[in-house]
Amino acid sequence: MKEENTISGDERLIHILERQKQDLVVRFLKKHEEAQANRTFLDQVLANLSELLIVLSADLRILQVNDEFRRILGYQQLDKELTLAAITTDETFRLLADLLAKGDFRQVETSFLTSSGKPVPVITRGTTHVTETGRIIHMLIAADRRDFYEIMERMREVQDQLIHSGRLASLGEMAAGIGHELTQPLNTVLLLARNCLKALDNPEKNMAMVRENLGTIVDRVNHASSIILSLKGFASKAREEAVPVRVNVILLDVLSFLEAQLQLSEIAVDLAMEDGDYWVLGQEVRIEQVFLNLIQNAIQAMAGCAEPRLGVTAHRHLGVDPRTLAQKAYIGIAISDTGHGIAPENLDKIFDPFFTTREVGSGMGLGLSIVDRIVRGFEGHIRVTSTPGQSTTFTVFLPEYSRQTTAKD
16 A cells, blocks of 8 residues: 555655656746847847947947848948947047047047948947846947938038029129219220220320320220129139138238129218228138128118118127137127118027018019028128117128137147
8 A cells, every 4th residue: 555655755756756747848948939039029020220330249249130231231241350440431430439438428420441341420329238157248320410411512502502592682682883984984995985086086186185185095995894803703602621811901902802782872881990801710701691682681671761771881890609609709790870770579580591671573583592601601790680670780701711720630
């Protein structure tokens, strides 16, 4: 009896162990399936990620990447020895290595190199993770910026076209003044040439008069040629590079160019400048466009005024850079008029594209928008003050150029 009880007890123990074994197998299979499902899900997430993903070891060897990395950079098969240094320039590698050593970072503009060595601009963020066993793993997530830069390049081209179109529109508005300015020397040339023809009937007697008339003709032709050259200069497109330019000389050239229009409008001009040259780093044609638009706006604002007066002043100014809040040396050019002024509710809108207070068909509302873009492009800013019914002043502040500041930059 005892033996039978022992056997049955052993069988029960074996049965229990078998059940536990089956339970362990089932649980293991479930865990394995869950792990596989999680891995499959993670792989799908990585495959659908629109950004480049790079997993790095502590010594910055590349451990894992996603499909977007392979597609954009052209690495179809990941080399086990591939490192971060191999896909970046030396400067970029030092930057990213330093940032990863300090911890997490966000929004760094840099570039990666394709398998053929071509740079791809990216914006990168990074994070560092330490496992339970103390293993350090870095992760970089980078967004391809090529489309963004392409759009920015197109926007720059459109802006250049708008600036050029604005210059041509300004030339159209000056047609009356230019016509008057050219008609006067041409009429003088015609009159004096006719006098010379008559004087040839008795050349010995009229030789002194002929010489004087011919000298005046040469002077008037040169004057007309200078007007045409000015037209060509104002109609030309700006050069791409920024160079040191003299703001006061450009300002005087613009006033000279608009002299006929100012005279036709019977506008008095008050010009005040400090001694010396005012140098800024920019493009001569675009700075001309700024002054041209602002002075023409002032002329139009004074239409119908009893005593129109244009004020133009230039001075050195120690101001605050709106972006960095640091003190900076500026050249300030103030253009004021005694016109109708700007309503307070419109002061915040005047630099918006297509905003205009003129009648329909008399302007597109792009002039001040273009002016603002040009000035900001040269790291400057504009201040506007206006008293409705009395006056308006636009003050353009452009950073002063000097060899010392350039050397620091």
